[in-house]
Amino acid sequence: MKTNFDLEKLKFPIGKCPKTDDASPNDVATWIATIEQFPAKIKNLTSNLSDEELNWIYRPYGWSIKQVVHHCADSHINSFIRFKLALTEDVPTIKPYEEQLWAELVDGNSNAISPSIQIIEGVHARWVLLLKSLKENELKRQFIHPANIKILSLDETIGVYAWHCNHHLAHIEQALKYKGQF
Incomplete structure (x- = not known):
């Protein structure tokens, strides 16, 4: 394994998630x-x-790369459900999940990524339809994330998941660039 890599840069190739509160309509x-x-x-x-x-x-x-793809399907399913909970309940507490452990399960470690790509396509089609329909007051609806004991609004969560998309695309590009050789 090569050791001349900046591990923090490899972990966060586009940087850590920026602050997404006080989002403008253009940001959203x-x-x-x-x-x-x-x-x-x-x-x-x-x-x-x-x-x-x-x-x-x-x-x-x-x-x-395959685990990143499967993780994105898992993560975005969870996010879509969190949005629906926040839109239909009064500041619900969402259920976190052990993403690292999910990545080690047989379906999270399978070379067959096409089912996860299909999940991503389907979830994103519905999620974007929902997101584009949200009015200003709906964007301010919130949920509680118990893992970090934080109340998050939907508009800031949209920013987090936009970053999440780009973050994991950069991971895949990085793996391809270095051919997995670290």
Whole structure:
């Protein structure tokens, strides 16, 4: 394993998630566009990869490309549900999940990424439809994330997930650039 890499840069190739509170309507529209474009971008990056390439990691001790794809499906399903809970309940407490453990389950470690790409395409189609329909007061609806004991509004969460999309696309690009060699 090479050791001349900046591990923090490899972990956060686009930087850590920026502060997303006090979002302007333009910010929200830009973030929704990012979320809308994500399925095509991840599919484009991964559609012709061999099993060997799908197993390339993006940093030392990091996930493989296939695990990143499966994680995005898992994460975005959870986010979509959190939005629906926040829109239909009064400041619900969401259920966190152990993403690192999910990535080690058989479905999170499978070379067959096409089902996760299909999930991402379907969830994002519905999620973007929902996001584009939200009025200003709905964007301010909130949920409680018990893992970090924080109350999050939907508009700031849209920003977090736009960053999440770009963050994991950068991980895949990084794994491809370095051919998983760290």
